[in-house]
Amino acid sequence: MEQIRLTIEEEHHHERIDKIIAGINEEWSRSQVQQWIKEGLVTVNGKTVKANYKCSADDEVIIRIPDPEPLDVEPEEMDLDIYYEDADVLVVNKPRGMVVHPAPGHMRGTLVNGLLAHCKDLSGINGILRPGIVHRIDKDTSGLLMVAKNDFAHEALVNQLVNKTVTRKYKAIVHGVIPHDYGTIDAPIGRDKHDRQSMAVTEDGKEAVTHFRVLERFKKFTFIECQLETGRTHQIRVHMKYIGYPLAGDPKYGPKKTLPIDGQALHAGVLGFTHPRTGEYLQFEAPLPEEFERLLQLLRSEK
Template sequence: MEKMDHTILEDQKGDRIDKVISGLDEEWSRTQVQQWIKDGNVLVNGQKVKTNYKCSLKDQIEITIPDPEELDVIPEELNLEIYYEDKDVLVVNKPRGMVVHPAPGHMTGTLVNGLMAHCKDLSGINGVLRPGIVHRIDKDTSGLLMVAKNDMAHESLVNQLVEKTVTRKYLAIVHGVIPHDFGTIDAPLGRDTKDRQSMTVVDHGKHAVTHFHVIERFNDFTFVECQLETGRTHQIRVHMKYIGYPLAGDPKYGPKKTLDIDGQALHAGVLGFIHPRTSEYLEFEAPLPEDIIRLLEHLRK
């Protein structure tokens, strides 16, 4: 464990202790510092304080920086398709069938296993099993994910998700022929009381908005682009089912008779965000995977 001392300066008096400490090192996030305070790793004049403690001039702050928790996730060489990487963020194109992070009983072959082999530095905010993971896409959805390599980047990217400034566009094949070219689905989502592993539209659920536009129509299917305004679990899958156009191949929310694809025909094709350090807007595009291209060719015939 590392220790650091700091004396409160004139321009810091009256500020909250968590704000002051997170300002001492750009790699320390406020969330992380608040946990240190709760764990008793921050002393003010030798005493434990609460996270909302207001500092006084010449307060003596003693910070004990805990050692990072040892991960019990095994790094694995998984030949990840990295679209972008620097010291703060990484953008990866996840293949269909890959789980994002380990869970009990499923500890290998996940994106996190591959990330840990690819880079040694990942944000620790989300804990041992989800290092660096800011948002996720379902196992059978392919496409782009942003990953945080330090806590400063993690906090910035999470805030952008909360503020709805991240661009996330998905391509999907749905059952049925959508008659209108554009639409917005504004319907709150929550757990299905009959099936806790499924989501559904519920009156008092979390606010959820999906915008879509039609790219191409076929006899019994439509190829659409969906843009997320919010990012709820299974959002596009549940919203498209709700308006009567479930995703092709969706084992949970779609019909049994469907197109020949292993999992829902959904691909996170465009991802854009503001870089946490440079404030530059970055946008990436990943082409459709082969299986969806084959389905579209089949439908055109």
């Protein structure tokens, strides 16, 4: 059984413990976290608490994560685009079309399969199916991901995500011409009550904040950069749809077959974080994929 240690920051003072923990990992539901708390798997300052416990700044939280059911994930040799690697962390540029981690019924060809062939020392906090995976991006989103090679690095990077100190910037093409140069979308995201396979802005959702700026305007589209303050499932896709500018090519949240791209036009181009061992701030930038650049050239030619 693995565990994560957290120190509650001032901004989470007086927040419920179940809400804080559910916000750490997009795959942890509030009800799942509440069950862990009920089973005594969560302690605050060395004591078990109830799900409605209101945290104080500097509270020391330990979360013991139940072991997943054993499943074999096979290493696969892949030509990974590694941007940085040392004994603690690895930064990789994931191509569009690649799934980040295996799932039952989809155990091959994922980034995790490639990582296991590349290096044997990945953190075990997220279990057998997601070794080393600190955060995810969608299958058809390209770009940079940080990977933890040991549990010390994993806990430190998760803390940075919780405390919103990781820099994550994405470039996207959206439908419509956005008239203002900058904007912030502050709207909670949860499961769509009408479609459990999709996410939506909901009153009882988890906090979600996206900042965006316009890079270039076209006849019917806009090229933007988004910076994540939080990291909810499909956050940029849901937020841009919510304000009326869905991502081009998005099969779930936008009009279909409007541009020659298979999946949403979204690229995680900038990733920055503090190295868990050295304390040095590292930032990386991956250029737009060729397919994305071709879309921009097409739109420029139609101006």
